[in-house]
Amino acid sequence: MAPTILVEQQDGLLTLTLNRPHKRNALNTEMYQALTTALRGAAEEQSVHVLLIQGQQTCFTAGNDLADFMGKQSLTADDPILQFLHTLADFPKPVIAAVGGAAVGIGTTLLLHCDLVYLADNARLQLPFVELGLVPEFASSLLLPRAVGHLKASELLLLAEAIDAGEALRLGLANRVLAADELLPFARAQGLTLAAKPPKALQRSKALLKQELKQAVHFVIDTEARAFSLALQGEEAQARIARKLGR
Template sequence: MESALLQTQQHGVLTLTFNRPAKRNALNTTLYQQLSAALQQAASDEQVHVLLLQGQVDCFTAGNDLADFVGKNALAADDPILQFLHTLADFPKPVIAAVGGPAIGIGTTILLHCDLVYLGDNARLQLPFVELGLVPEFAASLLLPRAIGHLKAAELLLLAEVFDAQKALQLGLTNQVVAADELLQFAYAQAIKLAIQPPKAVQKSKALLKQELKQAVHYVIGLEARAFAQALCGEEAQQRITRKLEGRSKPIS
């Protein structure tokens, strides 16, 4: 069976590719564990200067695998999801995201922790937490309003509507929009440019850019996780999640 996370390392760039195309690259427990392990290893590997996160050109990730949430009523400190969130938030090297197709839930909030973000013109982003009876995660309630202002953040989080790459560009959530069929090649070329910069200077500069909010990010990740777990075990969320899963399983007539 092919791994849910593909890893390639060349020219100082570690590329991590979500590889669950049949599940639209939804992140499950196994994939979170693999991501955390890859990040921890990359952090100490002096041959890795840049991390590139991607899916396929037509799908970044559909977000958390909702099947993992059915009947779940807690997020312990050692939960693979939380371990990944904290690990990426602390990752010392620059992170680039190449996003084509759907980027749902954590597929969008993860971008708030990246240093460079490139979207294909086919990208479709969404923060569907409220729609599912849940609350934001990955410190989105802290970082999103700071990035785009309270009103726009409230619009994206509370109405939970899909928005396209051009709107993401207007909001400042991406560095550039490129043609979908050029996305992965373009993002890799940008990663190479970054990888040849002096690595210590790059890492120190990233640390300075992140320093102001570093402690707050970890605090809010925990705060949101507790609220998320409370919402998750509620009737509202379980009904919404079950209904969505049932809708996906219905055959197309």
Template sequence: MNNPVISQRLQGVLTLTLNRPAKRNALNGAMYQALTHQLREAALDTEVRVVLLQGQHDCFTAGNDLADFIGKESLDEDDPILQFLHTLADFPKPVIAAVAGAAVGIGTTLLLHCDLVYLADNARLQLPFVELGLVPEFASSLLLPRAVGHLKACELLLLADPISAQEALSLGLANQVLAPDDLLAHAKHQAERLAAKPPLALQRSKALLKQELRQAVHFVIDTEARAFSLALQGEEAQARIARKLAPRG
């Protein structure tokens, strides 16, 4: 069985590659656990100075594996999803995301917690929570309006239309748009540039940039998780998720 998250340490950069392409890198419990474990180790490893999160040239992630939501009753504090959310939100070192193809649901909301975001021109971001009978997660109800304004955040979260790479760039959700073949190499180069800088200065600067919202982010992650759990138990979500998973004839 292929490792669903490939890790590589080189020149101070920990690269975490989502590696479930047959499922469009849909995140399941095992992947959340692997990501959380890698991040927690990296936080303590002085040799790791930067984390680069990526998928492949044509897919970042289709979001949470919907099959995991069928019959799921709650997101408690020990759930692998919540463990990952809090770990990434509190990660002390710079995180870079390299995004190509689909970045659905958590594939978009996790970008709000990254420090640099690079998109391929084939990237398509989407926040389909309402479409699935669910509610926003990963503190996106707090961070997205701050990033793009209340009206645009409502448009993205309530109408759930896909966001092109160029629109994401214009909204301030990304640093740069590149050709798919150039994306991963560019993100790696930027990660190596950061890794060459004084590590304590990097971490202290990130902490200062994050300090205003740090407590609020964790509070909203948990608040959203409770609302998400209630929605997940409802008929709307279970029916729509089942419909999404039904074979298409």
């Protein structure tokens, strides 16, 4: 069986590819563990200057694997999901996301922690937490209003309507929109360009850009996780998720 996270390094660029296309790259515990391991290794590896996270040009990720999720009673500090969230939020090197097709739930919230975001023209971003009886995660309740304003963030989080690539670009959630077949080569080329720059200057500049909200982000990740755990155990989420799974 092929690994669900593909890891490739070239010329200072580490590429992590979500590789579970038959499940629309829905993230499960195994994938979160693999991502966290790769991130921690890349943070320490001096030959890695830039990180690229991608799926396929037709699908980034459908979000969390709901069947895997239903087995959780709570999100504790040692849960692979929380480990991943804190590790990516703390990652010291520039992170690029290349997003084609569906970017659902964490597929959208993780973009708020990236330094460059490129979308295919087929990308659709959606935050269906309330629709599933859940609440926002990955500090999106903090970062999304700062990115798009309170009213638009409320619309995205409360109504849970999907937005297309053009709208995401207009809102400032992406740097550029490309044709689907141009997305991954372009993101890779941008990653290699960035990786050729002085690495210490890159890391120090990223740290300065992130410093204002660094502590707040980790605090909100944990605050949201507690609220998420309570919601996950509640009747609303249990019924909505079971319906989604056809149970």
